[in-house]
Amino acid sequence: MGRRSCCDKHGVRRGAWTAEEDKKLINFILSNGHICWRALPKLAGLCRCGKSCRLRWINYLRPDLKRGLLSEAEEQLVIDLHARLGNRWSKIAESFPGRTDNEIKNHWNTRIKKKLVKMGIDPVTHEPISKPPQDEDRSSSSLIDKNNPPPDHTRTSCSRSKTDGFTSTQSDHISPASPNRNSSSTDESTFHPVDGNLDGRVDSSMKGLCWDEANPIVDASWNMQVPSTWEDNWPWLLDCEDFGVHDFGIDCSRSMDMETVESSTLEVGIRH
DNA sequence: AAAGATAACAACCGCCACCAC
DNA sequence: CGTGGTGGCGGTTGTTATCTT
Numbered sequence: 001m002g003r004r005s006c007c008d009k010h011g012v013r014r015g016a017w018t019a020e021e022d023k024k025l026i027n028f029i030l031s032n033g034h035i036c037w038r039a040l041p042k043l044a045g046l047c048r049c050g051k052s053c054r055l056r057w058i059n060y061l062r063p064d065l066k067r068g069l070l071s072e073a074e075e076q077l078v079i080d081l082h083a084r085l086g087n088r089w090s091k092i093a094e095s096f097p098g099r100t101d102n103e104i105k106n107h108w109n110t111r112i113k114k115k116l117v118k119m120g121i122d123p124v125t126h127e128p129i130s131k132p133p134q135d136e137d138r139s140s141s142s143l144i145d146k147n148n149p150p151p152d153h154t155r156t157s158c159s160r161s162k163t164d165g166f167t168s169t170q171s172d173h174i175s176p177a178s179p180n181r182n183s184s185s186t187d188e189s190t191f192h193p194v195d196g197n198l199d200g201r202v203d204s205s206m207k208g209l210c211w212d213e214a215n216p217i218v219d220a221s222w223n224m225q226v227p228s229t230w231e232d233n234w235p236w237l238l239d240c241e242d243f244g245v246h247d248f249g250i251d252c253s254r255s256m257d258m259e260t261v262e263s264s265t266l267e268v269g270i271r272h
Numbered sequence: 273a274a275a276g277a278t279a280a281c282a283a284c285c286g287c288c289a290c291c292a293c
Numbered sequence: 294c295g296t297g298g299t300g301g302c303g304g305t306t307g308t309t310a311t312c313t314t
Binding site for chain 2: 106
């Protein structure tokens with residue numbers, strides 16, 4: 001509709017973030033929170049667009065991020081949630097404290113998808129591909145009951161519509177129950193992770209995998225843990241030898257009393 | 273050891289929802 | 294109510310790392 005992108009492309013850096021930029025961003029957010037993503041780059045002295053800063057922070061710099069590969073249990077839960085929610089990665093990511101939607105999405109696209117195909121399961125429909133593998137161990141994947149087909153996410157490209165959820169740009173067989181991140185009618189309102197199914201039925205593969213607040217599969221160490229030191233949370237930044245850690249006021253955060261850090265990080269956490 | 277293929281992941285883009293005015 | 298700004302989401306691409314030949 002002709003609206004300009006959030007950032008003009010002139011004078012705005014793109015591509016991989018440098019350690020220096022990371023430090024500036026971390027430093028600024030820890031000190032001030034992110035007041036306004038659009039204004040942040042200027043205030044933090046970054047030649048980036050706000051969107052880019054937000055993404056970098058959320059996907060990579062947040063202190064509460066878990067790193068490393070998804071565990072088997074996490075992977076299985078992704079599969080189960082995907083079967084129910086479709087490609088709504090942010091919703092799926094909500095069940096994985098410390099993981100980002102981007103991370104889960106990437107993991108899905110690069111690993112889980114292939115894994116499922118190997119197992120003879122269509123990663124889109126979660127149905128067996130063509131002839132169902134008779135003797136294959138299907139316990140490790142949650143196949144959806146034929147009477148309760150999974151949400152249709154056969155589209156490879158879709159746009160979201162205010163009124164009817166997804167509008168297909170490639171596939172025209174959209175089921176009415178298609179996932180719609182805006183409508184709470186079909187899934188999130190009725191899907192109870194603990195129950196493990198849309199209507200409370202527990203599919204066998206979900207037993208023992210259901211998200212349980214009391215016994216989360218993933219640890220709960222994501223609650224905006226306050227970094228005690230820079231080395232603890234952003235150790236890779238210290239590897240950069242092009243500039244000193246102290247060049248960007250990092251030291252001030254180190255000496256920042258914990259109350260300040262706590263309030264600022266808490267603020268960041270609360271805002272989202 | 274080098275080249276090509278593949279996998280993994282960070283980052284970007286475009287669209288949409290929400291909100292303030 | 295309409296418009297514009299902003300944040301958030303999902304799809305896609307680009308780059309780097311790893312594996313294979």
